[in-house]
Amino acid sequence: HVLLNFAYYKMSSSDSGHRKGPSAKDNPNYDLCEFLMELSAYERNVTRNTFKSNAYRSAASSLAAYPTRVTGAKEASSIKGIGKRISEKIEEFLSTGKLKKLEKIRTDDTSTALTELTRVSGVGPAKARQLYDAGITNIMELKKRTELLTHHQLIGLKYVEDFEKKIPRAEVQTIERAIRGSLSNMKQQYNMTVCGSYRRGSERSGDVDVLLTYDNVEVERKTVKLEESSSSLTKETNAKNEVAKKRKDISDGSSDEENHNKDNINTKKNRKLKADQKYTTSSPSGSSSDNKSYATNESSSPSANKESASKTNHRAMLQSVVHQLQKDNIVTDQLSLGDTKFMGVCRVPPEECYRRLDIRLLAPEHYYCGILYFTGSDLFNKDMRTQALAAGFTLNEYNIRPMGSTGVPGEPLHVNSELEVFDYIGMKYKQPSERNM
């Protein structure tokens, strides 16, 4: 049961509360949500039917938000995401106290093995099946066959127990302070916001999600101006709070640079640059002459650069950040590291547990779409993005764009608060704490 629960935990927003998923234990339909999540895990890990898996999870999420105990199939069917098939299962569970389908799944060796193996970060349904076909049915056996694993999977195996433990809110704050302290010693300063379930107010998180934007004075000033001239009342309030927070987060507003809209030669990198990521705000005319831009920390960073700010790039900046955190014994392992995303492991004594740390580095003009994305929850993001599509927009962590009649996204719209994104797609603003879907 623990194993199945974990799989569910892992699939649901990895964050809120260990077995919480969409449903807390005080929820009147808790047991129903549990069995739907178990079915979701089964469809993901065993049958690899993503859409079924998503359907069960979506149903569980809706049911978790339902205020009273569901009493039958008919009532269940009235809930969004619950139709004929799922309401029949709910009916069976209500009248017999169990579900035949689930009883069978629980006794199935293959299903049990696959679910256990996917506890390891980096091991998904396909790898689990591969391992199972190689005769490996549990984690103990997997530890004897490490030659079959990638780097990510090895780290996942090493910390499999720790990664299942939730992180108390106070420890997230301790980790945050440690990271701020470390990064404050770098020449390049960053705006840092802890997102994920922490920002949604959870008392316990599955990992720590850190959004960094590199400093940009011009963008900052412009943001403030626009906010002050904003008209809508709620808009102003919310947006101002956000700006205030952002400004508070900034430790040193002296550095400025622009590097995205330079057409560097940089072959592979530039080819990979998505339209999403290029400047669209009338960009910080900025002092790219202000050469203090990006020089990395005192050391050895391979990219510690002799070039002007305009030649810097994300990869070098994020590498430098991770390097700094390793130097200060905060980051202990890497799962992956690219231009904009770091996935790894951290530990801040006296805590003995190793914790999952994700860092996302964005250009400052992507800040609001960035925190919107990185705050989640995952189901909330899916839902909001679905609504965006219905309203004729497409939304990602960089920007929101209108969908042309051809289906080709247009130019990014200007965004100076999270609220504005909600406004564009006609959604009522939701506080982070209201985004726990």
Next chain:
DNA sequence: AGCCTACT
């Protein structure tokens, strides 16, 4: 380039 796994 395509698949897998991951992130919200």
Next chain:
DNA sequence: CAGAGTAGGCTA
């Protein structure tokens, strides 16, 4: 009929 959207690693 469509389903959110994207990053990074690995493989061929």
